[in-house]
Amino acid sequence: MPNARPLADRFHEKYVVVPFSGCWLWTASTMSRGGYGKMTVEQGEQQCTGAHRVSWMLHKGEIPKGMWVLHRCDVPACVNPDHLFLGDVVDNNRDAIEKGRHKGLRRPEFVGPKAPKNLARRRRLGIRGRPNQKGAANWNARLDETKVRDIKSRRLTKAEFSRLYGVSFKAVKNIWDGKSWVGIDLQKM
Numbered sequence: 529m530p531n532a533r534p535l536a537d538r539f540h541e542k543y544v545v546v547p548f549s550g551c552w553l554w555t556a557s558t559m560s561r562g563g564y565g566k567m568t569v570e571q572g573e574q575q576c577t578g579a580h581r582v583s584w585m586l587h588k589g590e591i592p593k594g595m596w597v598l599h600r601c602d603v604p605a606c607v608n609p610d611h612l613f614l615g616d617v618v619d620n621n622r623d624a625i626e627k628g629r630h631k632g633l634r635r636p637e638f639v640g641p642k643a644p645k646n647l648a649r650r651r652r653l654g655i656r657g658r659p660n661q662k663g664a665a666n667w668n669a670r671l672d673e674t675k676v677r678d679i680k681s682r683r684l685t686k687a688e689f690s691r692l693y694g695v696s697f698k699a700v701k702n703i704w705d706g707k708s709w710v711g712i713d714l715q716k717m
């Protein structure tokens with residue numbers, strides 16, 4: 529049975545405003561994961577959607593397809609439209625990493641199937657360096673100076689270094705042969 533009361537009415541009675549922070553804390557049910565507010569809206573057939581998404585639609589308008597509604601305030605239960613912003617899946621992952629919520633990924637460089645080549649976009653995503661840049665500035669680098677120094681100085685086999693740092697045999701050999709990471713010399717250790 530469709531809910532007869534206007535969506536805005538139902539929305540505005542389900543949060544309390546927190547002094548100072550200005551967060552609108554959702555007091556109705558929350559999602560089992562993440563603590564986001566839950567609100568049922570009718571769109572054709574009944575479906576559940578995040579209360580913060582409902583807030584965005586009520587105050588700011590449509591959420592473009594594929595976009596996420598993210599929190600500036602890092603309070604998942606907050607539904608204050610002024611604390612929300614739109615982002616794509618990359619923004620969402622980066623946001624989670626910056627706020628320490630993402631377990632699997634540590635560095636924003638590894639987010640998404642592929643880092644964009646466009647420099648302005650890379651900067652916006654917090655990706656260091658230029659595309660195809662060498663050494664640690666390369667977005668895809670698995671090695672850093674410390675590891676390279678280790679590879680240059682410790683007497684392990686290619687296979688052992690490969691396992692240790694998740695790089696190919698070739699990558700280790702290139703370091704030994706002075707074909708990559710040429711800027712790293714052991715004197716500066």
Ligand SMILES: [Zn+2]
Nearest residue numbers: 551601606611
């Ligand atoms: Zn908030």
